[in-house]
Amino acid sequence: MDANHKMSNTREPQVSDSNSNVQSFIQIKALSKEFNGFKAVDQINLDINKGELFAILGGSGCGKSTLLRMLAGLETPSSGKILLDGEDITEWPAYERPINMMFQSYALFPHMTVEKNVAYGLQKEKIPQSEIDQRVKNILDLVQLGTFSKRKPDRLSGGEKQRVALARALIKNPKLLLLDEPLAALDKKLREQTQFELIKLQEELGVTFIVVTHDQEEAMTLASRIAVMKAGKFVQIGSPTEIYEYPKNRFVADFFGAINIFDALVIDQDDTQITATFDQSELTLKAYTDKTINIGDKVGIAVRPEKISISKDLPEDSNLTTSKGIVWDLAYYGNHSIYRVKTESGQIVQVSTQNQKRSSDHLVEWNDEVYLSWEQNSSIVLLD
Amino acid sequence: MAESMTNHQQAFGDLLWRRIVIVLPYLWLILFFLVPFAIVFKISFSDPIVAQPPFTPLFDQSQSFLNWFQGSLNNYLFLLEDNLYWVSYLRSIKVAFISTICCLLLGYPMAYYIAQSAPTKRNVLLMLIILPFWTSFLLRVYAWMGILSTNGIINSVFLWIGVIDEPIQMLYTNFAVYLGIVYTYLPFMILPLYANLERLDLNLHDAAADLGGKPLQVFWDITLPVSLPGVIAGSLLVFIPAMGEFVIPALLGGLDSLMIGRTLYDEFFVNRDWPLASAVASILLLILVLPMVLFQRNQAKSAEETS
Numbered sequence: 090m091d092a093n094h095k096m097s098n099t100r101e102p103q104v105s106d107s108n109s110n111v112q113s114f115i116q117i118k119a120l121s122k123e124f125n126g127f128k129a130v131d132q133i134n135l136d137i138n139k140g141e142l143f144a145i146l147g148g149s150g151c152g153k154s155t156l157l158r159m160l161a162g163l164e165t166p167s168s169g170k171i172l173l174d175g176e177d178i179t180e181w182p183a184y185e186r187p188i189n190m191m192f193q194s195y196a197l198f199p200h201m202t203v204e205k206n207v208a209y210g211l212q213k214e215k216i217p218q219s220e221i222d223q224r225v226k227n228i229l230d231l232v233q234l235g236t237f238s239k240r241k242p243d244r245l246s247g248g249e250k251q252r253v254a255l256a257r258a259l260i261k262n263p264k265l266l267l268l269d270e271p272l273a274a275l276d277k278k279l280r281e282q283t284q285f286e287l288i289k290l291q292e293e294l295g296v297t298f299i300v301v302t303h304d305q306e307e308a309m310t311l312a313s314r315i316a317v318m319k320a321g322k323f324v325q326i327g328s329p330t331e332i333y334e335y336p337k338n339r340f341v342a343d344f345f346g347a348i349n350i351f352d353a354l355v356i357d358q359d360d361t362q363i364t365a366t367f368d369q370s371e372l373t374l375k376a377y378t379d380k381t382i383n384i385g386d387k388v389g390i391a392v393r394p395e396k397i398s399i400s401k402d403l404p405e406d407s408n409l410t411t412s413k414g415i416v417w418d419l420a421y422y423g424n425h426s427i428y429r430v431k432t433e434s435g436q437i438v439q440v441s442t443q444n445q446k447r448s449s450d451h452l453v454e455w456n457d458e459v460y461l462s463w464e465q466n467s468s469i470v471l472l473d
Numbered sequence: 474m475a476e477s478m479t480n481h482q483q484a485f486g487d488l489l490w491r492r493i494v495i496v497l498p499y500l501w502l503i504l505f506f507l508v509p510f511a512i513v514f515k516i517s518f519s520d521p522i523v524a525q526p527p528f529t530p531l532f533d534q535s536q537s538f539l540n541w542f543q544g545s546l547n548n549y550l551f552l553l554e555d556n557l558y559w560v561s562y563l564r565s566i567k568v569a570f571i572s573t574i575c576c577l578l579l580g581y582p583m584a585y586y587i588a589q590s591a592p593t594k595r596n597v598l599l600m601l602i603i604l605p606f607w608t609s610f611l612l613r614v615y616a617w618m619g620i621l622s623t624n625g626i627i628n629s630v631f632l633w634i635g636v637i638d639e640p641i642q643m644l645y646t647n648f649a650v651y652l653g654i655v656y657t658y659l660p661f662m663i664l665p666l667y668a669n670l671e672r673l674d675l676n677l678h679d680a681a682a683d684l685g686g687k688p689l690q691v692f693w694d695i696t697l698p699v700s701l702p703g704v705i706a707g708s709l710l711v712f713i714p715a716m717g718e719f720v721i722p723a724l725l726g727g728l729d730s731l732m733i734g735r736t737l738y739d740e741f742f743v744n745r746d747w748p749l750a751s752a753v754a755s756i757l758l759l760i761l762v763l764p765m766v767l768f769q770r771n772q773a774k775s776a777e778e779t780s
Contacts, residue, residue: 163679183682190683196676200698209694213685257684 112175114139114297115160115265120169121321122155129155131321133169142291142298144312146305146344152321153301154193157267160299161190173264184213189263193270195254197242203229203253204238210261228256231290248279255287259294268300272307284310305345309333317341333393338473342391349397349438350471351390358384363470365390368434374410376468389471394441396467399428399453400460409462414438416457428453430461510758517751518545528748548752558736558753562760565733568647568722569715572654573662576711577704579655580662584703585696587663588670599667602660614653614724621649621725649725654715661714662707669703705768713761733757 113136122130129152137143147153158164160171162183171179178186189210198206204225211221229235232252242250251274258266271287272280288311291298302308308315309329316326317340325337336342339350353374357364363382366373367390376390398404404411417437418429421444428440438461453459519528552558587598605613620626621643628640643649677699681691697704719734726732733753740750 158679161679161683163682183679184685184687188683190680192676192680194674194676196674196680198677198681198695198699200701209681209686210684213690257680261684 112172113137114141114174115299116170116172117160118170118172120156120159120171121167122152122159122164123167128152128321130159130166133321133323135316135323135326137297137299139297140295141314142288142300142312144300144302144308144315145318146302146308146315147318148303148344151318153303153318154269156318157190157269157299157301160265161188161267162186163190187261187264188267189258189261189265190267190269191254191258191271193273195242195250195274197250197253197257199242202239202241203234203245206242206253207257207260210257214261224260228260232256247274247276248283251275251283255290259290259296263296265297265299268298270302270304271300273302273304280307287311309345317344334469336391336469336471339389339391339471342469342471347394347439347441349392349394349436351392351436353388353390355382355384355386355388358382363388368412368432368436372410372412374468375465376470377466378470380470380472382470382472386472391469391471392463392467394427394439395443397438397440397461397463399430399440399442400462401453401457403460404462406462409464410468411460411462412438413458413460416453416455416459419453419455428459430459432461513751514755516748517548517755519748520547521746521748526747527745548749549756551749552752552756557731558733561731561733561736562756564731565716565718566760568650568654568730568732569712569718572651572658572715573708573712575651575655576659576662577708580659580666580707581704584663584666585670587667588673602663606660610657611720613657614721617649617653617656617725618644621652644725645727647726647730650722650730653721653725654718657721658711658715661710665706665710666700666703669700669706673699709765716761717757 115135115137117133117135120130120133121128131152133156145153145156155164159166162178162181162185166179169179170177173186173188178188198209201209207228208221208225211224216224225238226235229238232255234249234252234256237245237249237253242253245253251271255271258268268287272283275283284307300308300311302311309332312329314326314328315332317324317332319340325332325341327335332341333345336345336348342348342350351367353365353367355363355365356373361377361379362375363378364373364375365388374390382388412432414430414432416428417431420427423444425441425443428442430438430440432438440461516528519530521527522529583602587595587602590598618625622628623640623642623644625644627643628637631637632640673696677695678691681695682688686694717734717737718732719738722730722732723735723738737750737753737757740746740753744750
């Protein structure tokens with residue numbers, strides 16, 4: 090249990106534990122960008138390791154794209170530094186940085202064929218044509234577009250365009266690849282498939298990837314580490330599991346998937362555990378936390394829908410936190426069902442259950458009186 | 474049953490309207506372009522006489538076909554023999570070409586700047602481009618005469634400052650003709666270019682820079698090729714009217730700035746040789762239409778290649 094809370098507190102990026110004084114591959118130091126007094130990016134610090142697939146997640150206007158553009162050299166920082174492989178590249182123009190970007194709308198050159206689009210980066214390096222041809226062929230084969238080389242972008246499907254953009258960004262063997270919403274323009278099915286291809290490709294090539302996205306699912310499935318961004322600042326940095334299971338505050342908890350948040354009042358407290366009343370003081374719960382909390386504090390208790398069990402009878406285990414309510418709404422998705430239960434205080438609680446048994450009659454139906462229960466360590470204590 | 478009938482009738486009505494909408498522009502072109510041109514073309518094969526109308530009827534029963542055919546080509550053969558016409562055509566092409574290049578060099582950065590401006594500023598700038606059209610074209614050319622003449626504004630100011638001792642001859646020179654044409658036709662270059670550049674995806678610039686393109690390379694590799702349709706449209710809109718321009722060389726140009734428009738005017742109104750003038754006009758049209766047809770065929774071909 091204790092190991093778990095330590096994880097929730099892991100704020101510092103995991104620089105290789107054996108020798109932590111080794112410099113990270115990418116170091117962003119107090120980076121800021123102001124537009125007419127508006128701080129789009131506000132004093133960002135970040136270290137990224139070589140070969141990592143890192144995601145920056147945030148809503149629109151949170152500054153994630155500005156941060157990415159500063160890394161690419163397309164935007165000049167107001168202050169701060171960017172170090173790549175120990176070198177200060179803050180002042181380098183975009184065309185000199187060993188960093189390439191895959192743009193959100195792909196930004197394929199409409200007047201050039203697939204081949205010429207992909208070759209463009211190499212041509213600017215004055216590489217012999219025979220070598221360019223070879224490398225273009227190789228990378229187009231890698232993204233399975235070998236037969237499309239003579240086509241122009243307007244004759245390609247969304248998925249094909251995405252792969253051309255990826256090939257074009259990878260052909261110069263960049264030290265760092267930036268991906269701006271790489272999957273946003275694809276339909277759902279293609280997105281899932283492309284996700285895995287992207288991860289596979291990243292592992293094969295060993296290139297460091299930074300993905301910017303507003304889609305938490307995309308970030309979670311792609312990245313090994315995620316930074317959640319809000320109003321120009323990082324709110325939390327961690328692995329997908331850390332961020333999902335141990336969100337630092339309401340914003341992160343809410344941003345990542347569905348969650349139920351109860352307002353609670355702390356009535357007792359020791360080193361790692363608090364006791365609090367919730368649901369209009371009718372019920373009490375115990376929860377683990379490493380945050381400094383005093384008796385009388387108002388906190389949020391967050392529980393993920395899939396951590397809650399739903400039953401018609403009161404569970405016998407007294408260690409469980411329980412609540413009572415009426416089934417307000419119910420949705421059957423085949424593999425799982427979602428119940429919306431109205432508790433006695435009127436709060437709607439969302440519960441998600443796996444449909445493990447094949448049965449036509451649901452265990453719980455509309456307007457049934459039910460008990461909700463979850464384990465103590467499923468409760469997340471949120472201060473803000 | 475009755476309902477399907479009315480549906481059917483309505484569909485028929487829609488189709489009819491669609492046809493009418495398509496046919497109308499064609500009708501307009503046939504009536505006001507093709508028919509007049511056919512008349513001009515017909516006149517170009519006859520001989521001038523002092524009469525009303527001042528040309529012979531095209532078909533003379535008394536001649537054999539061969540004689541008639543040779544006789545009717547007289548005007549065109551005459552155009553080939555007399556240097557005057559060749560010189561006028563070539564001068565017109567040269568003036569139109571240089572003016573088009575000047576308009577492009579001036580208009581491109583202006584169009585680009587307008588396209589990149591904030592919407593409110595953009596509207597003001599576009600307004601400034603269009604505003605001169607609200608005054609008479611002739612009046613604006615006369616204004617240039619006032620500015621350029623030996624005792625005009627420029628010379629007066631220069632003399633007063635002491636940059637020059639005696640006035641520079643600007644009016645009635647080739648320089649004045651170029652200035653007049655570029656000034657007049659610049660908006661025709663800027664507007665189609667603006668329409669094109671306004672839709673330009675700036676991400677393309679970022680992408681090219683990101684892949685190693687330096688600013689000037691990005692312009693040559695990306696901006697210019699992508700805006701090529703705008704460049705061509707603007708150039709045609711300047712080149713074609715500049716080619717047949719009559720007023721500007723007549724008012725601002727000297728004796729040596731003879732262009733085909735002036736020659737055409739002289740043939741019609743001074744010499745009253747309508748058939749020869751018609752031949753001149755027919756050749757002018759050929760010179761203008763031929764490159765356009767070739768260009769369009771080329772466009773169609775490249776469009777086919779991509780598909």
